[in-house]
Amino acid sequence: MKTSARNFLTGTITAIKTGAVNDEVVLKVGNAEIVAIVTSESTKVLGLAAGGTAYALIKASSVILMTDTAPDKISARNVFNGTVKSVKTGAVNAEVVVSAAGLDVTAIITNESASRLDLAPGKPASAVIKASNVILAVD
Template identity: 40%
Template sequence: MQLSIRNQLAGTVESVATGEAMSTVRVRLDGGQEVTAAITAESARDLALTEGTAVLALVKSTEVAVAAATVPRISIRNQLAGTITAVEHGAVMTTVKLAVAGGVTVTAAITKDAAEDLDLAEGAPAVALIKSTEVSVALP
């Protein structure tokens, strides 16, 4: 299956915590970072997610925010620090690519105004911020 989702991050399930309606799935990416996905308990059961299951963490680039410096304590679970490898400005939107540990690239689509306000540039440190509710889990 081919998907239009730019961020397809390979990893392994570290843990699954299941509540009545929702589950949180902690995934250790191949680069060593950890990503948490909040998915329905039904989906976790249907995918038979258990510790050690190989998965893809999927995130649309429009669901990735970018911080230009160290992030203060906030509720966003997924904070992937890296270095900006590309900034491509369009008329309204900007695509930002961050290289994070293990050769993983995360792509963010943010407004051009935000990118300019943050003075994002190739080679600068940055952090990709992704809410756990915006991470989907797929079996490879």
């Protein structure tokens, strides 16, 4: 499968919490868990079930980066605490890779934000992803 999403992660479904409209799907990827919110219809159409394999796709522009903030004070379900692996600046935006829990999560943020957060390789940072920004796919 080819995709433009910078974050393409393969994992095993460990839990599905079924709701009236949406389902919460938990995917184990390496040492991390990623929570996705998908419609109940998508769960059925994709054949999602505990123990199955799925892919989590997350656009880099959907990843929020934080420093010096307690992850338990955020409403987003996916918070990966780690360190900055790399920062590549462009004319307007920067591509920042955060290594956390055995994952590399890529974010695209403005150069101004990268500077304000003082992001540099080796510095601590957290990658934050709302569960509703995680797209699930299967073969």
